[in-house]
Amino acid sequence: MANPSTTLPGVPDATGTEPHREGGGSVYVYQIPIRLWHWATVAAISTLALTGYFIGSPLPSVGGEASDSFLFGYIRSAHFIAGYVLAIGLVARTWWALVGNVHARQIYTVPVRDPKFLDELWWQVRWYSFLASEPRKHVGHNPLARLTMFFLFLQTALFLSVTGLALYSEGEGIESWQYKAFGWVFSLFGSSQRVHTLHHVGMWVMLLFVMTHVYAAIREDIMGRASILSTMISGWRNFRDTRE
Amino acid sequence: MDTFFDVLRRQGISRRSFVKFCSLTATSLGLGAGFSARMAHAMETKPRIPVLWLHGLECTCCSESFIRSAHPLAKDVVLSMLSLDYDDTLMAAAGFQAEAILDQTMKEYKGKYIVAVEGNPPLGEDGNYCMVGGRPFVDRLKEVCEDAMAVISWGACASWGCVQAAKPNPTKATPVHEVIRNKPIIKVPGCPPIAEVMTGVVSYILTFDRLPELDRMGRPKMFYSQRIHDKCYRRPHFDAGQFVEAWDDENARKGHCLYKMGCRGPTTYNACSTVRWNGGVSFPIQSGHGCIGCSEPDFWDNGPFYQRLSNIHPFMVEGTADSVGAKVAGGVGVAIAAHAAMSAVRQAQRAAPGSSSSSSKGDSK
Numbered sequence: 001m002a003n004p005s006t007t008l009p010g011v012p013d014a015t016g017t018e019p020h021r022e023g024g025g026s027v028y029v030y031q032i033p034i035r036l037w038h039w040a041t042v043a044a045i046s047t048l049a050l051t052g053y054f055i056g057s058p059l060p061s062v063g064g065e066a067s068d069s070f071l072f073g074y075i076r077s078a079h080f081i082a083g084y085v086l087a088i089g090l091v092a093r094t095w096w097a098l099v100g101n102v103h104a105r106q107i108y109t110v111p112v113r114d115p116k117f118l119d120e121l122w123w124q125v126r127w128y129s130f131l132a133s134e135p136r137k138h139v140g141h142n143p144l145a146r147l148t149m150f151f152l153f154l155q156t157a158l159f160l161s162v163t164g165l166a167l168y169s170e171g172e173g174i175e176s177w178q179y180k181a182f183g184w185v186f187s188l189f190g191s192s193q194r195v196h197t198l199h200h201v202g203m204w205v206m207l208l209f210v211m212t213h214v215y216a217a218i219r220e221d222i223m224g225r226a227s228i229l230s231t232m233i234s235g236w237r238n239f240r241d242t243r244e
Numbered sequence: 245m246d247t248f249f250d251v252l253r254r255q256g257i258s259r260r261s262f263v264k265f266c267s268l269t270a271t272s273l274g275l276g277a278g279f280s281a282r283m284a285h286a287m288e289t290k291p292r293i294p295v296l297w298l299h300g301l302e303c304t305c306c307s308e309s310f311i312r313s314a315h316p317l318a319k320d321v322v323l324s325m326l327s328l329d330y331d332d333t334l335m336a337a338a339g340f341q342a343e344a345i346l347d348q349t350m351k352e353y354k355g356k357y358i359v360a361v362e363g364n365p366p367l368g369e370d371g372n373y374c375m376v377g378g379r380p381f382v383d384r385l386k387e388v389c390e391d392a393m394a395v396i397s398w399g400a401c402a403s404w405g406c407v408q409a410a411k412p413n414p415t416k417a418t419p420v421h422e423v424i425r426n427k428p429i430i431k432v433p434g435c436p437p438i439a440e441v442m443t444g445v446v447s448y449i450l451t452f453d454r455l456p457e458l459d460r461m462g463r464p465k466m467f468y469s470q471r472i473h474d475k476c477y478r479r480p481h482f483d484a485g486q487f488v489e490a491w492d493d494e495n496a497r498k499g500h501c502l503y504k505m506g507c508r509g510p511t512t513y514n515a516c517s518t519v520r521w522n523g524g525v526s527f528p529i530q531s532g533h534g535c536i537g538c539s540e541p542d543f544w545d546n547g548p549f550y551q552r553l554s555n556i557h558p559f560m561v562e563g564t565a566d567s568v569g570a571k572v573a574g575g576v577g578v579a580i581a582a583h584a585a586m587s588a589v590r591q592a593q594r595a596a597p598g599s600s601s602s603s604s605k606g607d608s609k
């Protein structure tokens with residue numbers, strides 16, 4: 001790993017607050033909690049999507065006595081456990097946004113009025129449209145990634161957690177803390193069945209994020225000017241060239 | 245003034261039968277043993293509360309259910325306690341005579357009577373889709389509720405709108421609580437509600453002079469705080485993963501869970517799986533048919549009834565979240581594949597010797 005303190009002056013990163021470090025150099029971007037959270041969330045969402053699908057369309061009926069089997073019960077339990085991992089993870093991630101480094105805050109905001117952000121966003125759109133021959137350098141997320149993480153991931157994850165906890169509260173009963181905290185969801189959307197449907201639609205929105213996210217991560221890792229995949233493992237962003 | 249008991253005695257009801265009714269009702273309300281005596285006492289000593297029973301856009305299934313209450317006394321509850329000072333379906337009087345009774349009760353018992361509404365007012369075309377006594381029902385509803393002590397919304401119509409309010413709701417049928425906003429309203433949803441639930445609610449109000457405790461949707465907690473699914477006797481099959489897959493399959497004969505056949509028990513708050521119907525004889529699931537969720541808001545729009553997942557209608561197509569989601573995801577998948585292919589070509593061009601990409605205009609900042 002190259003010396004992380006190598007800097008070239010004058011090139012601010014995507015957040016506009018830190019100097020750009022490069023020269024084939026490396027920057028420490030994602031702190032340990034972020035990386036742990038990322039992979040825990042990946043595991044949770046994969047479990048949730050799989051079990052959630054089977055909650056909506058159960059597997060073929062099991063034979064034998066009812067007392068000999070608890071298949072659907074286990075599928076639902078797995079969903080609820082993974083659901084709590086996702087929801088508590090989101091809360092913890094939000095806390096880390098407040099206390100972590102500047103990159104930890106990126107997915108929580110979209111600086112729509114920052115001309116530099118908009119300029120880089122436009123560049124990134126051109127890069128994906130094959131109109132620019134090279135992407136720009138970003139220490140944190142590229143602007144387009146940041147947009148999708150804010151709108152497609154964060155909002156959807158919040159929506160799924162809130163509607164999920166509301167559905168969970170129905171099993172716990174109307175005296176439970178879950179119902180007291182999330183019962184308003186049913187007043188908002190009208191009925192329990194509606195909330196089920198919307199929760200289910202949320203899954204597909206989340207899957208759209210995952211598809212584009214994974215594709216973009218792999219593509220940029222190959223075609224971009226800096227490490228991507230290894231960054232979410234080691235935390236270090238390694239730049240591959242010294243140009244601006 | 246007459247008490248309930250006086251009225252009942254005049255109908256030839258024995259005291260024994262009366263006490264039985266009180267204990268049955270107290271039990272179905274989930275009240276302890278002491279309460280049946282309290283209820284009997286209240287009914288013996290308190291002046292009866294007049295009830296005005298209005299009918300808007302509806303099918304009268306609530307009334308039909310009500311008069312079929314399990315305990316024989318319930319019909320007397322209808323015909324004597326309530327029968328009401330006014331009920332256009334059940335009362336003997338008709339025409340001007342009937343309307344006169346309504347006016348009289350409203351004046352005499354100002355602020356002390358209960359309005360029970362069956363059906364709902366359609367607001368479209370100035371309310372002209374439902375005329376009662378020559379006037380739009382909505383006007384009369386507002387008028388009668390003005391001096392009421394409380395309002396009972398009987399059934400899915402009054403509580404949520406029901407079939408006449410299903411999309412596209414051409415008459416703008418509107419649930420009672422969206423028209424009457426300044427009175428305590430108790431919703432007793434169902435299409436129809438269970439008879440014992442109806443008489444239970446009325447008896448509670450009459451005995452204790454207050455509305456029963458309501459949940460966040462305005463329904464009495466004692467009957468609507470749990471889902472059908474929470475107390476369904478087929479629930480062990482649900483947890484085991486044993487489902488009916490077709491109406492005539494082996495699992496249907498064995499009485500497995502009806503979830504895959506569209507049972508709405510998991511999303512429906514009602515007392516069917518405990519109180520049951522027709523004097524506790526059975527309820528839909530016991531008879532092999534899934535719950536259709538008739539006590540839930542918008543249940544007509546959450547169909548089809550025999551399909552687990554409700555249909556949605558985004559971009560003018562109809563399908564479940566899964567069928568629509570899979571199509572969209574498929575489209576995005578194809579787009580990603582195409583983009584990946586173009587990217588691979590681009591990458592190959594860049595890697596090719598003599599490539600000019602790094603010095604093209606894209607390179608300039």
Ligand code: HEM
Nearest residue numbers: 048049052053055056083160161164165167168196200203
């Ligand atoms: C990425 C996140 C999630 C996905 C993709 C997801 C997916 C799903 C799906 C597809 C269903 C079936 C809906 C239906 O058609 O009835 C479902 C049901 C449910 N989910 Fe989630 N969910 C997620 C998060 C959560 C969370 C955070 C919780 C909270 C504990 C949760 C709790 C539930 C509950 C209680 C049900 C209803 C189970 C039942 O009725 O038996 N979900 N979920």
Ligand code: HEM
Nearest residue numbers: 034042045046107140141149153210214217228229231232
């Ligand atoms: C359920 C699936 C996934 C979700 C919900 C998800 C979500 C996220 C989110 C929210 C971030 C932003 C992290 C932050 O700033 O806090 C992120 C970054 C990242 N994710 Fe994922 N992710 C998923 C799957 C994956 C997979 C399968 C890979 C690997 C192929 C991956 C690779 C990455 C990488 C490399 C980054 C950092 C991007 C960068 O360096 O700018 N993700 N992901």
Ligand code: SF4
Nearest residue numbers: 473476501502507509
């Ligand atoms: S039959 Fe319906 S209510 Fe009963 S356990 Fe199955 S899904 Fe639940």
